[in-house]
Amino acid sequence: NVAQIEDGIGDKIGMLARGVTVFIASAIIAFAFSWRITLVCIMDGPVSAITMAIMSRLSSPSMQAMMSVSGEAGAIAEEAVMNVKTVAACNGQRHMVKKYEQQLKKGMSYAIRYSFINGFCEGFMFFVLYLFYAAAFL
Known part of the structure; x- marks a missing residue:
């Protein structure tokens, strides 16, 4: 333990x-x-932390769904590899590939949503960071 x-x-x-x-x-x-510049730059910390917390909360469901679908696709691939002789004997290669592709397509929407949320939040975080840097030098 x-x-x-x-x-x-x-x-x-x-x-x-x-x-x-x-x-x-x-x-x-x-x-x-320079205590004035330092105060302005330190104020970015809480804003970045809040943005990261929001990003984590928003992207968590998509990530979990994406991992679940990816695991199911991996199980299909593992099944095909473990039973390669049976799949080949029954001429089921195309069926297994189609089944695998369908599973991956299910996960694509979750992956796109996850990537969009992360990209938007990171972009916002860097926007705020550079905004505070600009304010520090005014």
Whole structure:
């Protein structure tokens, strides 16, 4: 049980500690040079975090559906490979390919929705980031 927890956490705690330390050190150094610019730039953090949370919440259902459909398509491919002699003997190659393609087409709409949501949210996040950078230099 402990091994599973360790595998799940892995080096994430170390990366989190490093990220927090770098952020705090950077903020201290930046405040020493120009506190006004630093305040404007730090305000981007909460906006980015909120955008990422919204992105995660909106794209999660599409990702789960996409993974489910992808798993079903993988099962079809595995079935064809495991029973390759039977499929070939019954001349079922085209049927298995058609079945696999139909399953992949089901997942395409989920993949497009997922990609659109992620692209839009990332674009918005970078727009806000550059907007704050521009405000810092005004």
